Each structure stands twice: as C-alpha cells, then as structure tokens.
Amino acid sequence: MIDPLDLTALIERNRPRFRTATEFVEAAMREAILSGALPGGAPLRQEELATAFGVSRMPVREALRQLEARALVEFNPHRGAVVAEISAGDSADIGAIRAALEPAALRLSLPRLSAADFALAEELIAEMDAEPDPGRMGELNRRFHMTLYARAGRPRLLALVEQHLAAADRYLRFQFAALGYHPRSQDEHHALLAACRAGDADAACGAVVDHVMAAEEQLTAFLGGRRG
Amino acid sequence: MIDPLDLTALIERNRPRFRTATEFVEAAMREAILSGALPGGAPLRQEELATAFGVSRMPVREALRQLEARALVEFNPHRGAVVAEISAGDSADIGAIRAALEPAALRLSLPRLSAADFALAEELIAEMDAEPDPGRMGELNRRFHMTLYARAGRPRLLALVEQHLAAADRYLRFQFAALGYHPRSQDEHHALLAACRAGDADAACGAVVDHVMAAEEQLTAFLGGRRG
DNA sequence: CACGCATATATTGGATCCAATATCCACGCA
C-alpha cells in the first residue's frame, strides 16, 4: 500500500506545467521512482495512483506503459505493475552502459565546450560540496555531467546518457545514505574537469570511465554482489 | 491514409502469440515501423489503426505510448502521433551510440563465446550472402551481431544494443534499396568473426567500430548530410 | 489434518462514451 501523503507533495505542485494528464503522471511517477519515493518492488495499483493524482485510471495506465518501455516499471499481465527492482547485477549493467556512452558523448562535446561551460561545471562541483540532501545531490551530479556532454550535438545519445545517469541515481542514493558521500568522487570530478579544460580528450575520457567504474565497484561491493 | 492491406499481412498472423492486445499491437507496429511498412512521418490515426487491428482504440493508445518512449513515434498533444522521421542527423546519432555500445558488449561477451556460437555466426554470414530480401537481410545481420554479444550477461546493455541495431535497420534498408548490398560489409563481418575466434578483443572491438562507422559514413553520404 | 477444487473478490485489460482541442472552411470586412 502506497502512503498517499508521500506522493501528495510531488503532486499538484507542477501540475499546470503539463499539457496532458498523462504527461503529468508520467513525469511525477518517474521522479518518484528515481528519487526512491517509490522503492523497487512496490506494487503500483492503478486505482490507488489515479485517486492520488486526482485523475482516472486511464492517464495512469498510459504513463505506466511509458515507464515500462523505459524499464522503470515491470508489467505482469492481469497481475499489475511493480517498480523495477534494483540489484547488484542491474547496477553493473547500468555502469557498463555509462562507461560506454559517456566517453563517447564527451569526445564529441569536448572540442565545442566554451569557457562558460567550464565555469558552470566548476560551479556545480562547488554546489555539490555544500549540498547535504541526497536528492538534490544527484540532480547536481547529473547536471555536472550533462554540462560536459551537452555540446555533443547528438540528441539521441544525450537522452540515453541522461536516462542512465538518472537510473544510476537510484543506486547512488543508496550509497550516499549508507556510507555518506565519498570525497573521492569530488576529486574525480575535479580531475575530469581539468582534463576537459586542457582539451585532452583521451585523459578526459579516461577520467570519466574511471569515475563511473569506481562508483560502480563501490556499489557492487555495497550491494553484496548477489549477481555478476 | 494508411493502406489497410499493407498491414493486414502483419496482422492476425502471430496474434495468438501475445497475451494482451496491447502487447500484440505494440509488437506489430514496431515491426511495421522498423521494416519501413510505416514510413517516417506517416500519421497514425488511432481509429484507423484500431479497426485495422480489430481492436478498440485503447490498446492502440497504450502501444503508441510505449513506442513514443522508444522514440519510434512522436506525439503532439491533441494532434496525434506520427512515425518518427529518419534523417542524416539521426542516423549519425544512432551510429555514435552503436559505435559506443557494441564494442563494450563484445568485450564482455568475447571471453565466454563458445565454438557453437562461432559456428552460428558463420552460418548467419553465409545466409546473408544468399538472402535477397532486405527485410530478412536486416534480421540476419541483427542476429549475427547479437550472437557475438549474447554472452555479455548484461540484459540491459544487450537490450539497448538490439534496439539500436533495429533502429539502424530502418536506414540500412534505404541503403540496400538504393545502392544494392555492399560486399564490403560482408568482408567486415568475416574480419570481425576472425578476430573473435582468435580471442583478440582489441582487434574485434576495432573491427566492430570500423564496421559501424563505415556503414554510417555510407549512409550519411547517401542521405545527403542535411544535418550533422 | 492436508490437499485439491470451487467459488468469491479484487484488479487489470478492453470497449464505449463524453469532453476538450485543433484543423478546416466559409463568411464578412477592410
């Protein structure tokens, strides 16, 4: 049973931003899943969600289908949808994808990055140092990475990267809550930015891969390595 | 207006394979889009599709939402959905993604490939030589690649790879129809398989990247390079 | 007392209905 109060905060706040109820429900539920408000395995009763969002079951159904295509929820015919579980195996999967995509995006973007981009990235690192909330923290981390990739000029690639950065957030929140923030990650952010500023594509890509892999290893160890 | 006869072939053939109408419609429409039966830009009228599939508008709507999340169709609120357009820019986008993901999948899979896997890959190459139909051709090409990646043991990564192999098919069909099949591609398949058999991961990954990039360059040139 | 079967209930899947919005066309006016 989902506590209605947990969701009411997310709901109705940015309702008017969306043109259709389906859009609204999809965005709110994605946010809820990625932020951990809806934990892995949580059953998603359509009627319950519909009343929580103040709509009928139909926008909920369409939103659930979209989230299914993004692997955030899983459907079982006639049995309902549940929030996709997190696991060590899935974390490794996401890590492998990030380690492949992010250097590719960076390599395309790097030559076109401007001084303003570097300044923004620097500022985001500083904000991360001061941010205690894990949720905002993940958001800042995502924006830092995306700032460096943004000039790649490949919308599809960037959408994939952002999607998997967000997916990784679900896991990083775990790590953050359990171990506190790892200062090594900030060192890696600085190193990455320095390599970018120097225009050294190979070093920058290496830094990204190391960064992703390090976080991934930490996580796999933390999650107990139940699966490869 | 969609010619109903174009779709009727796809419809009702494997209808019983699916447990829900939504699953069925989603699979059929994805197939239709990827195979080119529904070309880019084609308007997707819900009522029309519903009668074509012999269902109500609802499964169609849910299927369209799933396809939207996979970037195969585009929605405009209150204006309807259209099949996602193909373009030189999008082709380059897909090429960049493939060039990043496929070597990663291959590197994970390569050490675990068996003699049977190599034999299957070899057979698929041979079948490609004899296949005149572009549709079946793409299918064989996809299976060849996926055979080499299958042992990666990363379901999420493999799903992404397969998804973008399929997306690339939409473009390769173009190339095939206009230029005929390029024998160079088969040479590259042989070289790739040889490197895999030799267990040379670096060479194999290099071969994949070259293969993807070569096809991509051909395509970009053919599509006129309207966009980067 | 355990197991299997039948029935009851809850929940999803699918169809139909109504409302909201966009497009199209005609008409009037400058």
Place this chain on the structure above:
DNA sequence: TGCGTGGATATTGGATCCAATATATGCGTG
C-alpha cells in the same frame, strides 16, 4: 482581394463501464 474571425468537423484526451483473469478463501474429501 486578402486577411481575420467564427463556426463546423475530425480527432485526440479522459472518464466510465463491462469482461477476463488472477489471487484468496473456504469447503469438502481422502
């Protein structure tokens, strides 16, 4: 004659209703 406005029409978005299926409960029987 060209442009803008207003209404008619088509199509989507959302709500409600019905059917199909899965789970749970309880009964009977071995």
